[in-house]
Amino acid sequence: MVKARREIEQNLKVVDIVIMLLDARAPLACRNPELEQMIRQKSLILVLNKADLAEARSTSRSKAYLKRQGYWVAAMDSLHCRGSKEVLDLIKKAYSPVAAVMMQKGRRVRPVRVMVVGVPNVGKSSFINCLAGRKIARVGEKPGITRGRQWLRIREDIELMDTPGLMWPKIEDEKQGLKLALLNIIGENAYQEYDVARYLVEVLKQGHPDVLRERYRVQNVDLPEEEILAAIATARGLLSKGGQIDLDKVSRLVLQEYRRGAMGSISLE
Structure with missing residues (x-):
């Protein structure tokens, strides 16, 4: 956990945008206050993944709530690759100020560099494969199966870094812990x-x-x-x-x- 946090801190120095994946069935329980504090200097896009398993009305409420807090927000069903266009559009919007500065300075606009983070088993690998339109990330059912660091060119103008999921050192709230356990985000030995x-x-x-x-x-x-x-x-x-x-x-x-x-x-x- 300490190693994963340290890696994310280092990786933040070379990315423009951070995408935080949340399980659409319990997006608030999936938010990581420690992680959000770490990335406060970067543009943050919240993606409510696994939207096919959530109630549409609840997902709409969650999106509206998070948008009122000032976040870029999208909902996505990575299993069936629904919602990827909304995410790609948000990446372009979030990167446009950086690209504009490059153009003003007469520099070539480089591909946007994106990092995907989130708690384990929130569907990061499936999400990446869906955005790329091909299978480029390993997919598994056990929490935390993704390992190591990968730079992935998912579009001509988008480079994406995949990182291990980051979990809280300790879950203080019992209801939150039950939700995360039900969503298979925390390991079986923890509940x-x-x-x-x-x-x-x-x-x-x-x-x-x-x-x-x-x-x-x-x-x-x-x-x-x-x-x-x-x-x-x-x-x-x-x-x-x-x-x-x-x-x-x-x-x-x-x-x-x-x-x-x-x-x-x-x-x-």
């Missing part, structure tokens, strides 16, 4: 799947009870989270050898189905 599954059921009860009724055949959605998980386990046959409910299996099931979008588009903010 109990059952606790995160209970939080997910709470989210479904409050905003998406039909998912519980229709997908998991839970008739009484007013039951406590623990009992709803037990009902799901029974309906799916997730039982141990002794016929007891397997809480580990049912927790893992609902988390995996949420993460891959099997429940539909569900935002956490």
Whole structure:
């Protein structure tokens, strides 16, 4: 973590623009105050990635909120490469003042240099591949799979540096930690799947009870989270050898189905 922070500090000296990727389902929870403080001298574009997994209305609210704070903001679905034009347009707009100065001085306008940052597993590699229109960055499901430093020419006028995701040294807020765990942004060793599954059921009860009724055949959605998980386990046959409910299996099931979008588009903010 210290090494990643040091690398970003060094890389900031040679880039013009920073793109910070946030998971569109919980963009505020994904923001890194320490990282934003580091890059305050650079133009910052916030990209709400994985927009296909978030509710459109929630994403629109998040974009409006962040724009009011003075940020360049775009939403993108890197899996299906939707929204890349909006991001490319923002890069050009953010770079135009720098390019104008170069032209005034009679210098050739060089390609804009961009750095992509964000918490792990927010889709950086897929995002880069989408912007480039070809596969040039490694993609994986485990948090932090991208390693090392790469300069990537994604367009004739855009050079992009890929960096490892940067995470908080410590998550102070419990709700924030649950969101990040649910989004698979923090490693499995940092949380109990059952606790995160209970939080997910709470989210479904409050905003998406039909998912519980229709997908998991839970008739009484007013039951406590623990009992709803037990009902799901029974309906799916997730039982141990002794016929007891397997809480580990049912927790893992609902988390995996949420993460891959099997429940539909569900935002956490």
